Amino acid sequence: DAKTTQPPSMDCAEGRAANLPCNHSTISGNEYVYWYRQIHSQGPQYIIHGLKNNETNEMASLIITEDRKSSTLILPHATLRDTAVYYCIVRSHLNTGTASKLTFGTGTRLQVTL
């Protein structure tokens, strides 16, 4: 799976959009971009994933650049409850031998403030 690079920390004011970047310049054509978050002392929570088109669900939007070398997770109206560590993970759906293995990096610690 491709390596990802994320800023170690970010701040966001409550009510504003939080834009979390991820660089995955070595991503290959069959690899998806996944986002998870982990609120302090809880298990990670799946947020969203995508291959090349932008995706949106009730939690967030995922914008993937045309060359797929980077992506941005957008929380449209951040709240204090969104304070967490956000992980960007790149993985392939083709290798079922390692299918369920997620390789977590160090993530971005998002602090939402009043």
Place this chain on the structure above:
Amino acid sequence: KAGVTQTPRYLIKTRGQQVTLSCSPISGHRSVSWYQQTPGQGLQFLFEYFSETQRNKGNFPGRFSGRQFSNSRSEMNVSTLELGDSALYLCASTPRRGGGEQYFGPGTRLTVT
């Protein structure tokens, strides 16, 4: 639908002892993975079970083992505990192999003294 449950939530053991942790996946989910989380190493994959068989293993010593039952429930065992085994152990389930959307339990916090 109930989420992934893990028991116990907290555990204190002494060096040299062994421990068994339990995970009940979401109903209908057949794949269960285990992860270890420590401040120094972050989240690391331990192993994955599907249809009662270990399908994938991370880079951990043989003291770490697991199994899966016919109802998809899983247990992991750590023998001869070391201080460095103190960690949050997380279980995740997914409906099928190949699914990247994994659903994590709250974890078991193991402290080895």
